[in-house]
Amino acid sequence: MDDDMIFDPSLKKKKKKKTGFDIDSTLAGEQNETTSIEAPAESGDVDVPEDDNLDLDNFGKKKKKKKKTFFNLEEIESALPETKDEKPPAEEAEPHGEKVIDDLDLDIDFSKTKKKKKKKNIDELVIEDDVKGDDQEKEDDMHGDWVGGDRDYTYDELLERVFDIMREKNPSMVSGKKQKFIMRPPQVVRIGTKKTSFANFTEICKTLHRQPKHLLDFLLAELGTSGSVDGNSQLIIKGRFQQKQIENVLRRYIKEYVTCHTCRSPDTILQKDTRLFFLQCETCGSRCSVASIKSGFQAVTGKRAAMRAKTA
Amino acid sequence: MSIQNLNTFDPFADAIKSSEDDVQDGLVHVRIQQRNGRKTLTTVQGLSSEYDLKKIVRACKKEFACNGTVVEHPEYGEVLQLQGDQRENICQWLTKSGLVKPEQLKVHGF
Numbered sequence: 001m002d003d004d005m006i007f008d009p010s011l012k013k014k015k016k017k018k019t020g021f022d023i024d025s026t027l028a029g030e031q032n033e034t035t036s037i038e039a040p041a042e043s044g045d046v047d048v049p050e051d052d053n054l055d056l057d058n059f060g061k062k063k064k065k066k067k068k069t070f071f072n073l074e075e076i077e078s079a080l081p082e083t084k085d086e087k088p089p090a091e092e093a094e095p096h097g098e099k100v101i102d103d104l105d106l107d108i109d110f111s112k113t114k115k116k117k118k119k120k121n122i123d124e125l126v127i128e129d130d131v132k133g134d135d136q137e138k139e140d141d142m143h144g145d146w147v148g149g150d151r152d153y154t155y156d157e158l159l160e161r162v163f164d165i166m167r168e169k170n171p172s173m174v175s176g177k178k179q180k181f182i183m184r185p186p187q188v189v190r191i192g193t194k195k196t197s198f199a200n201f202t203e204i205c206k207t208l209h210r211q212p213k214h215l216l217d218f219l220l221a222e223l224g225t226s227g228s229v230d231g232n233s234q235l236i237i238k239g240r241f242q243q244k245q246i247e248n249v250l251r252r253y254i255k256e257y258v259t260c261h262t263c264r265s266p267d268t269i270l271q272k273d274t275r276l277f278f279l280q281c282e283t284c285g286s287r288c289s290v291a292s293i294k295s296g297f298q299a300v301t302g303k304r305a306a307m308r309a310k311t312a
Numbered sequence: 313m314s315i316q317n318l319n320t321f322d323p324f325a326d327a328i329k330s331s332e333d334d335v336q337d338g339l340v341h342v343r344i345q346q347r348n349g350r351k352t353l354t355t356v357q358g359l360s361s362e363y364d365l366k367k368i369v370r371a372c373k374k375e376f377a378c379n380g381t382v383v384e385h386p387e388y389g390e391v392l393q394l395q396g397d398q399r400e401n402i403c404q405w406l407t408k409s410g411l412v413k414p415e416q417l418k419v420h421g422f
Contacts, residue, residue, distance in 0.1 A: 224344065
């Protein structure tokens with residue numbers, strides 16, 4: 001009886017120890033995580049119980065096991081040297097009684113199977129954490145892992161966290177869903193053979209909240225031609241242009257001078273400040289300078305004789 | 313096709329050069345201009361004066377089967393002119409020959 005009494009705790013300890021070893025060997029860095037997960041629980045956070053609720057059956061069990069093993073770990077670590085000392089005597093003491101041996105065998109078997117299971121579970125857990133663990137890990141990261149954790153965060157973790165927060169705060173922005181910026185297509189009509197009319201020019205300026213002059217400067221500089229706004233508030237451009245081409249240039253204008261370079265919202269104001277244009281975003285508050293409009297080098301395309309006559 | 317003098321390129325010399333003159337802001341502007349009818353003209357502005365533009369234009373003319381010249385401009389320096397819409401061609405050629413990095417190219421026009 002005394003022997004039994006001695007054996008049982010030793011065996012239990014052995015078991016625990018094994019699990020402890022497993023954790024040490026398989027999850028070297030896990031300890032940190034578990035501690036950090038534990039920290040908010042102590043501080044009265046609701047998240048950890050929530051986790052258990054959210055867990056799938058398997059997952060929850062694993063989690064619990066993990067936690068249990070973690071709790072054991074502390075005990076074991078204090079008790080480790082003792083168990084080591086006790087282990088050999090336990091094995092020596094085996095041939096005392098058959099019942100005891102049976103028990104021992106059973107226990108040992110059990111422990112072995114348990115060990116295997118646990119190993120498997122932990123492996124699975126690790127894999128799942130890595131592969132599918134998005135939801136779970138995120139939640140851990142979001143609430144528990146970051147609060148008490150004292151470890152170095154990897155770049156991937158931080159990146160994921162940022163995106164999680166972004167997704168939480170404004171779900172419309174992420175997941176590739178840009179705010180659709182709906183605009184009327186430019187109405188481009190040819191006038192005669194050499195001129196093109198951009199009929200709804202002022203209307204487009206209004207929808208973009210830009211000065212007509214600014215857009216006019218840009219268009220003419222990009223197209224490398226001349227033009228003017230006529231009485232019907234339509235733009236007459238010299239040269240043949242199709243709607244597709246004008247659309248292309250407009251798109252570039254919007255990209256450079258209308259949408260915010262940081263958050264891509266079209267809700268911006270273009271200000272002129274000390275000869276430079278600044279784009280002020282109304283949504284995110286960012287302010288950045290934009291390139292000035294330069295027409296650059298213009299080759300002589302007209303008749304040189306006429307030019308010479310003009311200048312001279 | 314290998315152009316001998318283009319391959320000897322000292323990046324630091326370029327950096328010194330660009331700090332000296334303001335014309336070279338690193339960007340190479342490729343523009344298109346309409347001429348009469350459906351004719352067009354492609355201009356390449358901002359190529360480093362380290363390069364011999366005459367040799368470049370000679371190579372381009374052969375490659376794209378078009379005519380072209382080098383025009384001297386007081387403000388913008390030497391500018392390449394090529395007949396026709398050669399924007400795609402010249403961009404590919406400049407990047408392939410390693411004269412200009414793709415992010416330095418700025419294509420204008422429709």
